[in-house]
Amino acid sequence: MRQPVYCLLFTTLLIGSIAHADNKPLRIGVDLPYTPYQYKEPDGTISGFEVELVNAACERMQRDCEWVEQGWDGIIPGLMARKYDFIASAMNITEERARQVSFSAPYYQIPSVWVQSVNSEYDLDGELADISIGVQQATIQDEYVTTYYPDANIHRYGDSGSVVADMHAGRLDLVFTAYSLAQETMLQDERFEQTGELITGPESIYGPGIGAAFRPRDKALIEEFNKAMLELKEDGTFDNIYNAYFKDQ
Incomplete structure (x- = not known):
């Protein structure tokens, strides 16, 4: 039996809206400047080691990225207020912050x-x-x-x-x-x-390293991000980006 036309139309719109939601740009909170991890080019473009790294992760996730400037003091409140989808701003994973947000796996350390x-x-x-x-x-x-x-x-x-x-x-x-x-x-x-x-320690202050911070409910996004970051490390992309910024370290 055929579905009524309005049912087909509703189903099409629903599927289309879900696909659009899944592929909408990811908004990323960042505090500037924190050279060489995050900074602004003369033309206004946001760049830096972590910016390039997360942009590469977004490509693996087949998602566009949009960077949103936010002062450090308000960066976690901004995440909770849904101003952006996650934070990538040289943020150390600490117990205190983990009471408010969920972190990705650590992907680098800053001495x-x-x-x-x-x-x-x-x-x-x-x-x-x-x-x-x-x-x-x-x-x-x-x-x-x-x-x-x-x-x-x-x-x-x-x-x-x-x-x-x-x-x-x-x-x-x-x-x-x-x-x-x-x-x-x-x-x-x-x-x-x-x-x-x-x-780089003690760990009670420094934690295990730098990670991206997410709202606790966004578990699927965290898993997707971790998978993309792992791929970047396994195929050498992470090292290529790292060496471009820290070749003398």
């Missing part, structure tokens, strides 16, 4: 570094009382400094660019930030130098 002016000598094993330390607010570097140097004069900034600007202006004694960011913005300047070893 942190201390930067000081040349000829300065600070005892990183001491208390650093009254020493001015610059960090980006609500990052793992902020948590690390707050935990281990509570007597320091900690300056917290809303974005990494402001941390760097104040270090260049001489308003900070030390900066604690991502190593690659420091390489791009300070360590190429003869006025500054690394002090101490690179830091």
